[in-house]
Amino acid sequence: MHDEKILKVLRSSPGEYVSSDELCKDAGISRAAIWKRMESLRAEGYEIEASPHLGYRLISSPDTLIPDEIKWKLKSRVFGSNILSYKKVDSTNDVAYSLAEKGMKEGTVILAEEQAAGKGRLGRKWSSPAKGGIYMSCILRPDIAPNEIPRITLFAAVAVAKAIREFSGLAPEIKWPNDILINGRKVVGILTEMKADQDAVNFVVVGIGVNVNTPSESLPRAATSLKEEFSRSGSVTDLSRIDLARKMLERLDIEYALLKKKGFSPIIEEWKALSNIIGSRVKVMTHSRTFEAQAHDIDQDGSLVVRRERGQMEKISSGDIIIME
Amino acid sequence: MHDEKILKVLRSSPGEYVSSDELCKDAGISRAAIWKRMESLRAEGYEIEASPHLGYRLISSPDTLIPDEIKWKLKSRVFGSNILSYKKVDSTNDVAYSLAEKGMKEGTVILAEEQAAGKGRLGRKWSSPAKGGIYMSCILRPDIAPNEIPRITLFAAVAVAKAIREFSGLAPEIKWPNDILINGRKVVGILTEMKADQDAVNFVVVGIGVNVNTPSESLPRAATSLKEEFSRSGSVTDLSRIDLARKMLERLDIEYALLKKKGFSPIIEEWKALSNIIGSRVKVMTHSRTFEAQAHDIDQDGSLVVRRERGQMEKISSGDIIIME
Numbered sequence: 001m002h003d004e005k006i007l008k009v010l011r012s013s014p015g016e017y018v019s020s021d022e023l024c025k026d027a028g029i030s031r032a033a034i035w036k037r038m039e040s041l042r043a044e045g046y047e048i049e050a051s052p053h054l055g056y057r058l059i060s061s062p063d064t065l066i067p068d069e070i071k072w073k074l075k076s077r078v079f080g081s082n083i084l085s086y087k088k089v090d091s092t093n094d095v096a097y098s099l100a101e102k103g104m105k106e107g108t109v110i111l112a113e114e115q116a117a118g119k120g121r122l123g124r125k126w127s128s129p130a131k132g133g134i135y136m137s138c139i140l141r142p143d144i145a146p147n148e149i150p151r152i153t154l155f156a157a158v159a160v161a162k163a164i165r166e167f168s169g170l171a172p173e174i175k176w177p178n179d180i181l182i183n184g185r186k187v188v189g190i191l192t193e194m195k196a197d198q199d200a201v202n203f204v205v206v207g208i209g210v211n212v213n214t215p216s217e218s219l220p221r222a223a224t225s226l227k228e229e230f231s232r233s234g235s236v237t238d239l240s241r242i243d244l245a246r247k248m249l250e251r252l253d254i255e256y257a258l259l260k261k262k263g264f265s266p267i268i269e270e271w272k273a274l275s276n277i278i279g280s281r282v283k284v285m286t287h288s289r290t291f292e293a294q295a296h297d298i299d300q301d302g303s304l305v306v307r308r309e310r311g312q313m314e315k316i317s318s319g320d321i322i323i324m325e
Numbered sequence: 326m327h328d329e330k331i332l333k334v335l336r337s338s339p340g341e342y343v344s345s346d347e348l349c350k351d352a353g354i355s356r357a358a359i360w361k362r363m364e365s366l367r368a369e370g371y372e373i374e375a376s377p378h379l380g381y382r383l384i385s386s387p388d389t390l391i392p393d394e395i396k397w398k399l400k401s402r403v404f405g406s407n408i409l410s411y412k413k414v415d416s417t418n419d420v421a422y423s424l425a426e427k428g429m430k431e432g433t434v435i436l437a438e439e440q441a442a443g444k445g446r447l448g449r450k451w452s453s454p455a456k457g458g459i460y461m462s463c464i465l466r467p468d469i470a471p472n473e474i475p476r477i478t479l480f481a482a483v484a485v486a487k488a489i490r491e492f493s494g495l496a497p498e499i500k501w502p503n504d505i506l507i508n509g510r511k512v513v514g515i516l517t518e519m520k521a522d523q524d525a526v527n528f529v530v531v532g533i534g535v536n537v538n539t540p541s542e543s544l545p546r547a548a549t550s551l552k553e554e555f556s557r558s559g560s561v562t563d564l565s566r567i568d569l570a571r572k573m574l575e576r577l578d579i580e581y582a583l584l585k586k587k588g589f590s591p592i593i594e595e596w597k598a599l600s601n602i603i604g605s606r607v608k609v610m611t612h613s614r615t616f617e618a619q620a621h622d623i624d625q626d627g628s629l630v631v632r633r634e635r636g637q638m639e640k641i642s643s644g645d646i647i648i649m650e
Contacts, residue, residue, distance in 0.1 A: 121522070121523065121524055122524055122525070143612065145612070145642055145643045146471055146472070146474055146519070146521070146643075147471070147472035147474075147626075147642055147643075149471055149472075149521075149523055150523065153523045177523065178523075191522060191523070192522060192523045193520070193521070193522045193527075194471070194520070194521055194522075195518070195519070195520055196471070196474070196518070196519055196521065197446070197516060197517060197518045197519070198446070198474055198475065198478045198502065198503075198516070198517045198643060199446055199447055199612070199643040199644065200447070200612065200643070202518075287468065287470070287524070287525065317470055317472055318470045318471075318472075318523060318524040318525070319524065
């Protein structure tokens with residue numbers, strides 16, 4: 001199994017050799033066990049150099065969503081306090097929902113390398129091929145009423161957009177309510193699910209799917225990946241999913257604390273600054289109607305306010321929009 | 326086990342004897358099996374008279390919430406199309422929620438004679454002693470957005486209040502959002518729980534607890550039972566829980582069809598006609614504030630509109646009220 005003690009010792013001397021003696025002492029293992037453990041780390045994808053005289057040094061870590069790798073240097077209080085990572089699940093949201101029902105604590109994060117039945121909004125699928133994406137679901141237990149759920153949806157969109165901007169230098173834009181686009185193509189989808197009664201939300205699962213290094217041939221036409229957008233600037237290497245996952249958890253943590261402390265208004269302002277739709281002509285599709293209008297504002301409960309043809313304003317609390325050219 | 330075939334034949338001749346020959350033919354069983362089956366029905370609480378020459382006749386059925394008893398003569402399309410009945414569960418809402426997650430169809434009803442951990446609103450317990458109460462949870466799959474959940478809560482309150490009025494002749498009053506009182510004391514509680522994502526409700530579980538014959542010593546002080554209120558008019562016999570459960574399912578069915586066909590407005594009008602609070606001075610308790618105001622109206626999303634001291638109106642979407650004397 002994954003050997004966090006050895007990794008800790010190797011990481012504590014970045015790029016340098018650690019002698020076998022030191023390893024035995026600091027990781028508390030026998031000299032005879034070292035070789036076997038190094039082999040199992042290599043099998044996990046760690047590149048470790050061995051020298052008969054100098055000892056061992058860590059060259060690189062695999063970009064697998066291993067909890068210990070993400071937790072390494074993770075600066076967050078709530079998000080990622082507990083991380084469960086899977087090779088493949090039907091849906092990280094379903095796993096998280098079921099754990100939340102059993103009482104799993106706020107901040108628990110479910111990760112998967114691949115989803116067999118990734119879920120998108122409005123009953124759609126979320127394309128979730130192995131290698132290349134981050135499929136993450138977070139359990140939250142906010143003290144809100146069920147009609148305040150857009151707060152969670154919008155806060156998550158803001159946090160993830162900012163994390164991507166900080167991580168990649170790219171300029172993500174939010175499309176109401178919570179798609180994240182780069183150069184007009186979708187790179188992140190967010191699906192918020194909850195258990196609630198008439199008075200209060202019991203728990204929320206925020207599912208976030210990010211196309212990081214996902215090859216474009218495994219994505220829908222309207223989607224893109226961070227790698228693809230990043231490569232326009234010349235670079236073509238894979239991006240570190242571990243680093244991005246960590247950055248996302250940290251940003252979610254900061255914005256969630258802000259939401260709790262200062263309420264929803266600052267989130268709306270950030271959302272608007274990151275959004276590409278205010279002022280645009282949009283086609284609005286709710287579950288009962290489709291019409292064109294002008295996107296006017298986001299109001300205090302997270303609804304989209306649109307201006308209809310004759311100047312009347314209308315609030316849209318759930319649905320989908322297409323930005324018209 | 327419960328023998329529906331024999332019961333059907335006995336019921337088809339109310340108060341009259343059915344010969345053994347007829348029973349064998351109509352219920353499709355052997356003569357030798359009749360006696361044993363009659364014994365097991367008696368053990369369930371059916372009173373069956375046997376005469377060597379005339380055959381058998383059904384004198385009375387037990388007031389146990391047996392699915393077949395409730396379905397007998399049940400006139401409903403959705404509610405009760407599937408009924409599962411338990412002697413004792415922790416919470417009928419929990420059972421229904423878990424079945425709904427597994428895909429159980431709309432209209433499925435869970436009943437229990439007793440709840441070990443009956444749930445009320447706002448994290449409270451719902452006192453659920455054996456014998457005397459109806460503890461019922463219904464699975465619904467309405468096509469609504471999560472912020473429309475008060476529609477379900479209010480429709481259920483209207484349906485149950487009307488069912489009780491029709492069944493008992495008593496005058497139930499609804500206290501916002503969905504307690505039902507008789508002579509100022511609580512006789513019904515409703516707890517609506519849902520699974521939803523940001524766009525749509527996946528399913529709703531409507532839990533309804535009714536104190537029918539429940540002895541007052543097993544109820545909280547502010548509660549009463551239908552039997553207790555009914556006995557003020559002189560009668561002291563137990564009320565038929567089977568008949569009331571059937572009436573409730575029928576009324577829920579009618580009002581749900583109305584909600585689907587005509588929208589929420591007629592429900593609000595009925596709710597107001599049954600409500601005791603419009604115009605009253607109330608103490609409002611939300612999860613963050615407590616204040617006094619005048620109950621002014623119920624608006625189109627089911628929120629309570631109150632008038633504050635200086636005349637300002639305020640919408641309360643969830644919380645609790647106390648009617649001030």
